[in-house]
Amino acid sequence: MSEEGLRRRLALGVLVGGSMGLAVPALAQSARTAPTVPRTKPVVPPRPKLIALDPGHGGADPGTTGASGMHEKTVVYTVAAELERQLTAGRRYRVTLTRRGDLFVPLRERVSRARAVKADLFISLHADAHPDPGVRGATVYTLSESASDREAAALAAKENKADLVAGVDLRRQPDDVANVLIEMTQRGTINQSRSFAGIMVEALRDYGVATLPRSHRHAGFAVLTAPDVPAILLELGYLSNRADERLLLNKAHQQKLARAISAAADRYFGTRPAQPGPGPAAKKA
Ligand code: ZN
Numbered sequence: 001m002s003e004e005g006l007r008r009r010l011a012l013g014v015l016v017g018g019s020m021g022l023a024v025p026a027l028a029q030s031a032r033t034a035p036t037v038p039r040t041k042p043v044v045p046p047r048p049k050l051i052a053l054d055p056g057h058g059g060a061d062p063g064t065t066g067a068s069g070m071h072e073k074t075v076v077y078t079v080a081a082e083l084e085r086q087l088t089a090g091r092r093y094r095v096t097l098t099r100r101g102d103l104f105v106p107l108r109e110r111v112s113r114a115r116a117v118k119a120d121l122f123i124s125l126h127a128d129a130h131p132d133p134g135v136r137g138a139t140v141y142t143l144s145e146s147a148s149d150r151e152a153a154a155l156a157a158k159e160n161k162a163d164l165v166a167g168v169d170l171r172r173q174p175d176d177v178a179n180v181l182i183e184m185t186q187r188g189t190i191n192q193s194r195s196f197a198g199i200m201v202e203a204l205r206d207y208g209v210a211t212l213p214r215s216h217r218h219a220g221f222a223v224l225t226a227p228d229v230p231a232i233l234l235e236l237g238y239l240s241n242r243a244d245e246r247l248l249l250n251k252a253h254q255q256k257l258a259r260a261i262s263a264a265a266d267r268y269f270g271t272r273p274a275q276p277g278p279g280p281a282a283k284k285a
Pocket of ligand 1 (some may be wrong): 056057063070126127190
C-alpha cells in the first residue's frame with residue numbers, strides 16, 4: 001500500500017473512531033484489511049478479553065503500612081490473586097499480572113508490560129493512607145487531563161518514535177499524522193477509562209463497599225499513562241483507618257472486593273456474569 005493511501009485510511013479511521021468514541025485499535029486493524037468503511041463491532045469476540053492487574057508496590061517498596069504492621073504491597077497482592085481467580089473462572093477473561101510475587105517493578109515498566117501483551121483494560125490496585133485516621137472508603141482514579149496532555153506531548157516529541165499506537169508503527173508515519181493519531185487514540189482511551197471508573201464506583205456501592213465522597217477522581221499517576229489501554233487506579237480503602245484496615249485484612253471482604261471489581265469488568269465489557277451477585281443481576285431473579 002502506498003504511504004499516501006495508508007495515511008488517508010488512517011486519517012479516516014482516526015476521525016471516525018474519535019467521533020464515535022470507539023476503540024481505535026479495532027478500526028486501525030480493519031483499515032489495514034478492508035478498503036471500505038471500517039467495521040464497527042465484531043459480533044463475537046475472538047478471544048476472552050485480557051485484563052492487566054497491577055498490584056501496587058512490591059519488593060523494597062512496601063507502600064503504606066497499617067497500624068497492625070500490614071504492608072500495602074501484601075494486601076493488594078492478595079486481592080489481585082483472588083481477583084485473578086474470579087476473572088479466569090470459566091475462562092471468561094484472560095488475566096496478566098504486572099508483578100508475580102513480592103517484586104519491585106518500576107511504574108513505567110508496569111505500563112509497558114500491559115501494552116506488550118495488548119491488554120484490553122488495566123486495573124491498578126492500591127490501599128491508601130491519610131493523616132486523619134477517620135478517613136475511609138475506596139476511591140477510583142483516572143488520568144487527569146493535564147497529565148494526559150503531558151504524555152501526548154512527550155510521546156509526540158520523541159526523537160525516535162519507536163512506539164506503536166493503535167497497532168500502527170509511528171516511525172513509519174509523517175509527524176503530523178503520528179501526532180493526530182496519538183492525540184485521538186489517547187482521547188478515546190481516556191473516555192473509556194472514565195466510563196469504566198463510573199461503572200466501578202457503582203459496582204463497589206452495589207456490593208456494599210464504602211466509598212469516599214467524590215469517589216471518582218483524576219490524578220497524574222504514571223501507571224495510568226498507556227495511550228491505548230483504558231486504565232484505572234483503585235484505592236481499595238485506607239490502611240490508616242482501623243475499620244478499613246480490619247476489612248482489608250479480612251478474607252471475606254477481599255473476596256467481596258474482587259466480586260465487585262469483577263462485576264464492573266462484566267458490565268464494562270458486557271460479559272455474562274459468572275454468578276449473580278448482590279447487584280442488578282440478583283434482583284432480576
Ligand atoms: Zn499505593
